[in-house]
Amino acid sequence: MEKSHPTGYLHPITQTIREAVSIWNDLGFEVAEGPEIESEYYNFDALNIPADHPARDLWDTFWLKPIKDRKLLRTHTSPVQIRFMEKHKNNLPIRIIVPGKTFRHEATDATHEAQFFQMEGLAVGKGITLANMKSVLITFFKKLYGPNAEVRFRPSFFPFTEPSVEIDVSCFKCLGKDAHCPLCKGTGWIEVMGGGMVNPKVLLNVGIDSKKYTGFAFGFGLDRLVMLKYGVDDIRSLYSGDLRLWQPL
Numbered sequence: 001m002e003k004s005h006p007t008g009y010l011h012p013i014t015q016t017i018r019e020a021v022s023i024w025n026d027l028g029f030e031v032a033e034g035p036e037i038e039s040e041y042y043n044f045d046a047l048n049i050p051a052d053h054p055a056r057d058l059w060d061t062f063w064l065k066p067i068k069d070r071k072l073l074r075t076h077t078s079p080v081q082i083r084f085m086e087k088h089k090n091n092l093p094i095r096i097i098v099p100g101k102t103f104r105h106e107a108t109d110a111t112h113e114a115q116f117f118q119m120e121g122l123a124v125g126k127g128i129t130l131a132n133m134k135s136v137l138i139t140f141f142k143k144l145y146g147p148n149a150e151v152r153f154r155p156s157f158f159p160f161t162e163p164s165v166e167i168d169v170s171c172f173k174c175l176g177k178d179a180h181c182p183l184c185k186g187t188g189w190i191e192v193m194g195g196g197m198v199n200p201k202v203l204l205n206v207g208i209d210s211k212k213y214t215g216f217a218f219g220f221g222l223d224r225l226v227m228l229k230y231g232v233d234d235i236r237s238l239y240s241g242d243l244r245l246w247q248p249l
């Protein structure tokens with residue numbers, strides 16, 4: 001008798017990247033990519049995070065040897081924004097979505113891994129405001145989580161955006177109706193990303209006139225989105241070959 005083999009499936013991270021990218025493509029955003037080994041300039045300085053800035057401590061960094069070359073494993077996908085703006089500054093407006101692998105030098109536990117995925121978006125052009133960002137994010141989450149999804153902004157701080165916001169999406173599991181919901185802890189909201197208006201200093205760094213042009217940028221951890229969507233409670237399962245994840249989802 002012939003032995004049958006189980007069918008293979010795409011990893012949930014790959015599925016989520018493809019689903020998200022297809023939504024952003026429909027919204028007019030094109031995919032941009034960049035190197036995982038970055039220079040200190042693109043990863044930090046160009047994004048308005050100079051060496052003496054306290055915010056730099058937030059990014060625990062894998063530095064590559066020899067240290068004097070100041071090369072590192074990128075700690076976020078934001079350097080791609082700089083590279084893309086440098087290349088296309090004379091061809092505005094731009095709208096990009098950047099999915100990619102990122103790295104942090106930190107101890108691993110159920111919610112932290114040394115390697116994880118981010119996705120971020122950037123739009124630069126004339127007359128772009130926070131309202132535009134809110135509009136595309138609402139559209140994105142409605143397509144991802146269903147027509148009831150809502151988005152809320154809370155004030156925050158990031159060196160590369162001003163003003164900056166934390167972005168919450170309404171809980172797609174309980175719609176705010178379950179006081180004991182494990183996803184939103186009964187608040188009805190899930191913290192999913194950060195963003196804001198591109199800091200004029202960042203535009204200046206790439207040679208874009210911030211008096212003429214404005215832009216918004218946002219970024220989120222894809223792993224967290226995958227964990228929320230599929231009920232995965234330990235990020236390490238995503239990278240350990242846990243076969244329970246390779247089910248039809």
Ligand SMILES: [Zn+2]
Nearest residue numbers: 171174181184
């Ligand atoms: Zn909930």
